[in-house]
Amino acid sequence: xxxxxxxxxxxxxxxxxxxxxxxxxxxxxxxxxxxxxxxxxxxxxxxxxxxxxxxxxxxxxxxxxxxxxxxxxxxxxxxxxxxxxxxxxxxxxxxxxxxxxxxxxxxxxxxxxxxxxxxxxxxxxxxxxxxxxxxxxxxxxxxxxxxxxxxxxxxxxxxxxxxxxxxxxxxxxxxxxxxxxxxxxxxxxxxxxxxxxxxxxxxxxxxxxxxxxxxxxxxxxxxxxxxxxxxxxxxxxxxxxxxxxxxxxxxxxxxxxxxxxxxxxxxxxxxxxxxxxxxxxxxxxxxxxxxxxxxxxxxxxxxxxxxxxxxxxxxxxxxxxxxxxxxxxxxxxxxxxxxxxxxxxxxxxxxxxxxxxxxxxxxxxxxxxxxxxxxxxxxxxxxxxxxxxxxxxxxxxxxxxxxxxxxxxxxxxxxxxxxxxxxxxxxxxxxxxxxxxxxxxxxxxxxxxxxxxxxxxxxxxxxxxxxxxxxxxxxxxxxxxxxxxxxxxxxxxxxxxxxxxxxxxxxxxxxxxxxxxxxxxxxxxxxxxxxxxxxxxxxxxxxxxxxxxxxxxxxxxxxxxxxxxxxxxxxxxxxxxxxxxxxxxxxxxxxxxxxxxxxxxxxxxxxxxxxxx
Numbered sequence: 001x002x003x004x005x006x007x008x009x010x011x012x013x014x015x016x017x018x019x020x021x022x023x024x025x026x027x028x029x030x031x032x033x034x035x036x037x038x039x040x041x042x043x044x045x046x047x048x049x050x051x052x053x054x055x056x057x058x059x060x061x062x063x064x065x066x067x068x069x070x071x072x073x074x075x076x077x078x079x080x081x082x083x084x085x086x087x088x089x090x091x092x093x094x095x096x097x098x099x100x101x102x103x104x105x106x107x108x109x110x111x112x113x114x115x116x117x118x119x120x121x122x123x124x125x126x127x128x129x130x131x132x133x134x135x136x137x138x139x140x141x142x143x144x145x146x147x148x149x150x151x152x153x154x155x156x157x158x159x160x161x162x163x164x165x166x167x168x169x170x171x172x173x174x175x176x177x178x179x180x181x182x183x184x185x186x187x188x189x190x191x192x193x194x195x196x197x198x199x200x201x202x203x204x205x206x207x208x209x210x211x212x213x214x215x216x217x218x219x220x221x222x223x224x225x226x227x228x229x230x231x232x233x234x235x236x237x238x239x240x241x242x243x244x245x246x247x248x249x250x251x252x253x254x255x256x257x258x259x260x261x262x263x264x265x266x267x268x269x270x271x272x273x274x275x276x277x278x279x280x281x282x283x284x285x286x287x288x289x290x291x292x293x294x295x296x297x298x299x300x301x302x303x304x305x306x307x308x309x310x311x312x313x314x315x316x317x318x319x320x321x322x323x324x325x326x327x328x329x330x331x332x333x334x335x336x337x338x339x340x341x342x343x344x345x346x347x348x349x350x351x352x353x354x355x356x357x358x359x360x361x362x363x364x365x366x367x368x369x370x371x372x373x374x375x376x377x378x379x380x381x382x383x384x385x386x387x388x389x390x391x392x393x394x395x396x397x398x399x400x401x402x403x404x405x406x407x408x409x410x411x412x413x414x415x416x417x418x419x420x421x422x423x424x425x426x427x428x429x430x431x432x433x434x435x436x437x438x439x440x441x442x443x444x445x446x447x448x449x450x451x452x453x454x455x456x457x458x459x460x461x462x463x464x465x466x467x468x469x470x471x472x473x474x475x476x477x478x479x480x481x482x483x484x485x486x487x488x489x490x491x492x493x494x495x496x497x498x499x500x501x502x503x504x505x506x507x508x509x510x511x512x513x514x515x516x517x518x519x520x521x522x523x524x525x526x527x528x529x530x531x532x533x534x535x536x537x538x539x540x541x542x543x544x545x546x547x548x549x550x551x552x553x554x555x556x557x558x559x560x561x562x563x564x565x566x567x568x569x570x571x572x573x574x575x576x577x578x579x580x581x582x583x584x585x586x587x588x589x590x591x592x593x594x595x596x597x598x599x600x601x602x603x604x605x606x607x608x609x610x611x612x613x
Contacts (some may be wrong), residue, residue: 039425040495041449044072044088044095044476048080050376050484051112053457054386056238056311057393059177061476063461064118065398067127069154070461070492072476073101073116073134077487081110085132087154091465092474092494101134101150102161109138109163111148117180117187119151119210127154133215135189135206137174138163144173144197147206151214160214162609167561168596169219170194170204177240177313178206179462181247185210188281190241190252194221199236201225203252207281211534216609218532222275222284226256229268237270242314242322245400250277251322252284255308259515269307269331272324274357282531287357288512295328298364298506301345305331309346309371313393315462317432318400321354325394325405329371341371348392348407351510363507365392365428366440368409370420375456376484386484390420393460397471404429404473404498406460411445415453422453425493427473431501439503443496450491456480470497532599532608535585539611545584548599552578557600560585560610568595587612 052074053060060073069089076082076098083102088095102111113136120130131151138146147169150161171194178189187208193199203222208215226236237255244250254273271292275284292306299306309327316322329346350363368390375386390407397404408423415422425443430436444451454477461474475493533547548556556576560569568590573583585597590612597610 038495039443039447039449039451039493040093041451042092042095042492042494044092044490044492045074045084045086045097046077046487046489047075047478048077048487049075050386050457050478050480050486050488051075051080052114052488053459053478054388054484055113055174056388057177057313057391058113058459059115059117059179059462061459061461061474062117062180063463063465063474064120064130064182065463065466066120066125067118067130067154069118069127069130070474071116071118071132071154072490072492073114073132074490075111075114076100079103081107083111083114083134083136083148083150085116085134085152086490087127087132088492089127091467091472092492095492096155099152099155099157100159101132101152102136102148102159104138104163108140109146109148110140111136112139113137113174115175115178115189117178118154119180119185119187119215120182121185122183128156130154131210131213133180133187133208135175135178135187135208135215137172137191144171147172147217149208149215149217162214162217162594164217164596168598169206169217170221172204173197175206176238179242181243181245183245184247186247186280187215188241188243188250190239192236192239199226199234201234203239203254205241205252205281216534218608220281222252224252224254224256224273224275226254226258226273227261235268235270237308237310238312240312240314242316244316244320247280248278249316249320250281251275251314253312253314253324255310255312255326269305270309272308272312272326272351276356286514288514289357290351290353290360290362290510290512292328292510294508294510295347295349295362295364297508298362299330299345299347301330304345307331309389311389311392315394315396315403316400317396317403319354319432321352323394323403324351325349325365325392326351327371327389327392343367343369346371348390348405350394350403350405353512357512359512360510361507362510363505365405365505366407366426368407368420368426369412370410370418373410373419373421373423375480388420388457390423391458395460395462395464395473397464398466401432402429402464402471403432404464404471406458406473406475408455408458410453411442414445423455423458424453425451425455425458425475425477425496427496427498429471429498429501434501436501437503437505438498438501441498444493449493450479451477451493454479455493467497470499472497534608535597535610539613540587541613542588543584543586544610545582546597546599548576548581548583550576550578550581550601554601556581558583558585558597559600560587560595560597562593562595
């Protein structure tokens with residue numbers, strides 16, 4: 001019905017509809033036989049509203065090969081303040097739904113936009129001995145008040161959860177995805193800024209280490225200053241974080257502008273700002289950025305300026321090459337965000353580097369027919385409300401020898417020209433050993449499934465599933481209803497087994513550069529000047545100690561707060577020396593329960609959880 005209603009508004013194609021459909025079906029069926037198997041679809045949980053996966057890519061669908069298990073973390077359908085998960089142990093054929101991960105009885109800490117991964121202990125092959133973990137932000141409808149995490153053994157109805165109030169962790173907006181390092185069990189999430197609503201030159205990295213039966217999170221502030229536009233707004237769009245399989249090499253990539261701030265807003269294009277760690281996040285350093293103007297030869301816009309759009313995704317392959325999936329658009333100075341999305345002037349690119357940013361490769365994955373659409377309404381004040389791009393997402397095979405690209409685009413031959421209101425699932429893959437690609441495949445068009453022309457708010461697993469011969473890309477979508485506040489049903493779109501790697505695509509060498517910005521601390525050299533050990537013993541009943549390792553002598557403040565944010569202990573330590581400092585704290589006056597301790601230096605801080613027995 002959605003197709004017919006829309007086409008009736010595009011009179012030029014109505015008379016030709018039977019012929020168009022016949023042509024599209026024949027071409028689509030032929031291409032599908034060459035590239036992938038037909039989709040299979042199953043329902044996988046529901047939510048009380050759209051606040052699981054709206055506003056860009058989310059990391060809430062995860063696959064683990066060692067236990068052959070998929071999980072989807074999402075908002076609860078009966079209580080929109082809580083977070084649940086659904087899981088499958090037969091590659092998505094059937095799902096077990098509605099198992100609690102995070103629950104709150106107070107609206108102050110309502111869970112929103114849950115992200116989720118699987119933690120599987122090394123050597124384990126039994127799903128019931130692995131864990132599903134969620135991470136997200138809470139809100140009372142006005143302010144973003146806290147972060148939450150929740151874990152549960154897969155299949156168990158018992159969960160463990162922790163709330164990190166903004167008094168013990170930075171107040172940030174929604175984490176825009178993350179990752180878990182499969183060989184270490186360490187998970188990372190990234191969020192923009194410490195304000196919660198306005199970017200303020202800082203990325204917040206949350207690092208979770210599995211201890212006991214849940215994750216213990218610490219927070220690092222990574223300075224990523226950007227320029228301001230004519231209105232004084234920071235020219236920042238998005239960020240993401242990724243690590244290799246060892247957990248040593250990692251990247252944070254930001255869409256923003258830090259070119260030459262003194263000349264702003266003469267050049268308000270958005271670029272890719274890249275930070276790298278080689279020591280598991282202890283220190284981060286700015287590496288050169290790709291010069292996006294060099295994509296012009298494959299887009300053929302006669303020397304136009306180019307800008308990154310507003311969404312991105314990251315992957316690391318078996319060779320520890322960083323892959324950045326990002327839309328690159330022809331720049332329109334009159335509208336820096338939306339710019340020019342007309343067909344052919346822009347594309348979805350894999351921008352990758354294997355030499356720490358010395359140079360990059362830019363590979364044109366696709367030129368979508370439509371760029372973005374607005375979906376739903378929220379109350380009476382916003383209509384339309386949610387702006388969504390193509391949600392370009394990257395996946396990899398378990399061993400990292402293949403990379404897959406998934407995005408969501410509307411077929412203008414069927415629906416007519418206009419916004420991306422009726423997206424289908426598009427995929428393409430590359431075999432890194434041979435260097436060959438599959439052809440682009442539209443999986444959902446004319447499939448007869450719920451996703452046909454309605455693959456909205458799609459999210460893709462980072463790891464693909466091997467069916468014995470080919471790689472299957474796990475995808476979850478939900479069909480948009482009239483309002484983002486209406487209940488939604490999630491659909492798992494499986495059986496997309498990609499093969500026939502025999503095509504080439506256009507790739508270019510892209511030079512890199514480090515801009516002279518005039519911004520203080522452009523390389524983040526003050527980030528992570530110290531590390532903080534867990535307190536020991538923990539739990540404790542009298543005294544506990546902690547080790548603070550500093551890169552240079554500095555003043556240190558230690559604060560301990562209870563779970564409602566009241567400060568119970570505060571002490572300053574003047575000019576602690578570089579290296580390890582051991583501090584002992586007398587907690588004999590503390591009641592039994594959980595507390596948060598924060599160690600602050602002049603430029604950074606880290607928080608951890610302690611327990612009094």
